Amino acid sequence: MPTLRRSSVVSALLGSLLAVPLVTAVPPAHADSRCAHPHKVRVPGAERQVAACLDDLTTAGTVASGHTDRSHWDGLHAAGTRNPSGVPGVQIDGYFPDTSTFNTTHGWNHDSQFVIRLPKRWNGGLVVSGAPGNRRQYANDATISDWVLAKGYAFASTDKGNNGAEFFKDGRRPGDAILEWYHRMTQLTVAAKATVARHYGRSPRRTYAAGISNGGQLVRWALENHPGLYDGGVDSEGTLWPRHGASNALVYLPVALRNYPRYKATGDPAAHKAMIKAGFAPGSEFLWDFNYQIIWDGTQRIYREEIDPAYDGDLEAGIPFCESGTPNCDADYDYHSRPKSVHQAVKRASMSGRIGKPLITVQGTLDALLPITVHGDAYAAMIRSQGAGARHRYYRIEGASHLDLEYDMFPDRMRPLLPCMRTAFEALERWTAPGGGQAPPRSATIPRQTSGDVVNSCSLG
Incomplete structure (x- = not known):
C-alpha cells in the first residue's frame, strides 16, 4: 500500500x-x-x-x-x-x-x-x-x-x-x-x-509564551486556557483550527492540490479563481510552486490522517501527489461532507478567541501555507467577537510569507517575518511592564519595508 x-x-x-x-x-x-x-x-x-x-x-x-x-x-x-x-x-x-x-x-x-x-x-x-x-x-x-x-x-x-x-x-x-x-x-x-x-x-517576575506556526497555535491556546501562567504572548503566523464550520487547512489545501497543477500547466483562469476563493492571497502566485512541490501535499495528508484517518481506509496518510480522481486521493478531500466525528475532532483542537492576557500576532500577507485570511484575520475576528480585542494587537506584514527561506528565494519581492516577531516581543515587554506599561500601536497592515536592513529590522508603528 x-x-x-x-x-x-x-x-x-x-x-x-x-x-x-x-x-x-x-x-x-x-x-x-x-x-x-x-x-x-x-x-x-x-x-x-x-x-x-x-x-x-x-x-x-x-x-x-x-x-x-x-x-x-x-x-x-x-x-x-x-x-x-x-x-x-x-x-x-x-x-x-x-x-x-x-x-x-x-x-x-x-x-x-x-x-x-x-x-x-x-x-x-x-x-x-x-x-x-x-x-x-x-x-x-x-x-x-x-x-x-x-x-x-x-x-x-x-x-x-x-x-x-x-x-x-x-x-x-x-x-x-x-x-x-x-x-x-x-x-x-x-x-x-x-x-x-x-x-x-x-x-x-514575568513569563511569556512565544511561538511560530504550530508554536503560535500553542501560544493562542495557552492564553485562552491557562492565562494565569503567563503575562502575555507573541503569536507568529499561528495555525487556526476554528470551532465551527469555517475554513481550515483541510478545506483549502485540497483546493490547491486539485487546481494548482492545472493553473501551472495552462494558466487556467478557473483554477486560479478557485485558489483565490479558497483563501490564497492575490500576488502570492510566485510562491505557489515551491509550496506545491515541498509543503502542501505532505501537510494535507499527515494532518488529514490525524483528524480523519478513515478517509483513506488502510492507507497511512494517503497517496503522495495523487491526481484528482484517484481513489482516496487527498486532492479530492471534502472536509465539509465528512462525518460529524471528523468535525468533532477539529473542535477538540480548536480555539475560541477568549484570550486572558495580552497577545500580539504577526503574519505575512503572502503566507501560502496558512493563508492570512483563513488564519490570522479569522483569529483576530474571533478575539473581537469574545470582547477581548483590547488585549490583542494584530500586524499584517506585507510581503512576508510563512518560511523566511522564501525571502532568500525572492528578496526583491518579499521581506522576512522574523524581525517583526522580535519587534512585537519588545512591544509586548513594554505593554506588560509594571505599572500599566505602554500600549503597542494599533493593529494595522504594515507596508513592505524595501530599504535599510530588511532582514534584521521591522517597525510596527
Missing part, C-alpha cells in the same frame, strides 16, 4: 531524524556557584535530565558542543539574520514520561523532550515555546532562544510530545496528537517556572 514519503528537502524542513550525542560540558574555572553545580537543579516531573554549564547558550556555541541540532531550525530564518552570542549559563535537556518514540534526538528515542536554558545574567523573566510544524525542541533556537537569552531571559522549549511526519500515529482518538501539544506546553511552563525559581532563588 502507498505510504507517506518525503523528499530530502522536506526532511530538512521538518527536522533531522539523526541522533546527536549530548555532551556534558565541564564548568569553567570562573563559574559562579549556580553553574559549578548544575545538576543540583531538578526539573519537576522529568523522567530524565542532563545538565551542563556552557560558556555560550546561543547557537554560536551550542552547535559545536552538541547542545542543539541545526536541522531542527533550518529554513525558519533568512540567511542574513544576525543573532547575538556569548551568553554563559546552564542548559538542561531531558524528557517527561511519554509512550511515543518519534524523537530520536541524542539517541533517546523518546518524545516529550525539552530544553531549558538558564543564563548567568538573568533579567527575572522566562520565555516558553513549542516547536513549529512537526519539528523538535531545538527548532526555536535561532529564531527565539538566542535573542531572548541575550536579553537575559531564561528559555524553555518542547517538542510538543510527538513530532516528525508520522506524528499522527500518536494517541488513540483522532485529534489526540494535537491535544497532546497543548498539554506539553502547559507541563513545560509549570516545570520551567519551578526550575527557574530553584536555580535563581526566586520565581520569574
Whole structure:
C-alpha cells in the first residue's frame, strides 16, 4: 500500500531524524556557584535530565558542543539574520514520561523532550515555546532562544510530545496528537517556572509564551486556557483550527492540490479563481510552486490522517501527489461532507478567541501555507467577537510569507517575518511592564519595508 514519503528537502524542513550525542560540558574555572553545580537543579516531573554549564547558550556555541541540532531550525530564518552570542549559563535537556518514540534526538528515542536554558545574567523573566510544524525542541533556537537569552531571559522549549511526519500515529482518538501539544506546553511552563525559581532563588517576575506556526497555535491556546501562567504572548503566523464550520487547512489545501497543477500547466483562469476563493492571497502566485512541490501535499495528508484517518481506509496518510480522481486521493478531500466525528475532532483542537492576557500576532500577507485570511484575520475576528480585542494587537506584514527561506528565494519581492516577531516581543515587554506599561500601536497592515536592513529590522508603528 502507498505510504507517506518525503523528499530530502522536506526532511530538512521538518527536522533531522539523526541522533546527536549530548555532551556534558565541564564548568569553567570562573563559574559562579549556580553553574559549578548544575545538576543540583531538578526539573519537576522529568523522567530524565542532563545538565551542563556552557560558556555560550546561543547557537554560536551550542552547535559545536552538541547542545542543539541545526536541522531542527533550518529554513525558519533568512540567511542574513544576525543573532547575538556569548551568553554563559546552564542548559538542561531531558524528557517527561511519554509512550511515543518519534524523537530520536541524542539517541533517546523518546518524545516529550525539552530544553531549558538558564543564563548567568538573568533579567527575572522566562520565555516558553513549542516547536513549529512537526519539528523538535531545538527548532526555536535561532529564531527565539538566542535573542531572548541575550536579553537575559531564561528559555524553555518542547517538542510538543510527538513530532516528525508520522506524528499522527500518536494517541488513540483522532485529534489526540494535537491535544497532546497543548498539554506539553502547559507541563513545560509549570516545570520551567519551578526550575527557574530553584536555580535563581526566586520565581520569574514575568513569563511569556512565544511561538511560530504550530508554536503560535500553542501560544493562542495557552492564553485562552491557562492565562494565569503567563503575562502575555507573541503569536507568529499561528495555525487556526476554528470551532465551527469555517475554513481550515483541510478545506483549502485540497483546493490547491486539485487546481494548482492545472493553473501551472495552462494558466487556467478557473483554477486560479478557485485558489483565490479558497483563501490564497492575490500576488502570492510566485510562491505557489515551491509550496506545491515541498509543503502542501505532505501537510494535507499527515494532518488529514490525524483528524480523519478513515478517509483513506488502510492507507497511512494517503497517496503522495495523487491526481484528482484517484481513489482516496487527498486532492479530492471534502472536509465539509465528512462525518460529524471528523468535525468533532477539529473542535477538540480548536480555539475560541477568549484570550486572558495580552497577545500580539504577526503574519505575512503572502503566507501560502496558512493563508492570512483563513488564519490570522479569522483569529483576530474571533478575539473581537469574545470582547477581548483590547488585549490583542494584530500586524499584517506585507510581503512576508510563512518560511523566511522564501525571502532568500525572492528578496526583491518579499521581506522576512522574523524581525517583526522580535519587534512585537519588545512591544509586548513594554505593554506588560509594571505599572500599566505602554500600549503597542494599533493593529494595522504594515507596508513592505524595501530599504535599510530588511532582514534584521521591522517597525510596527
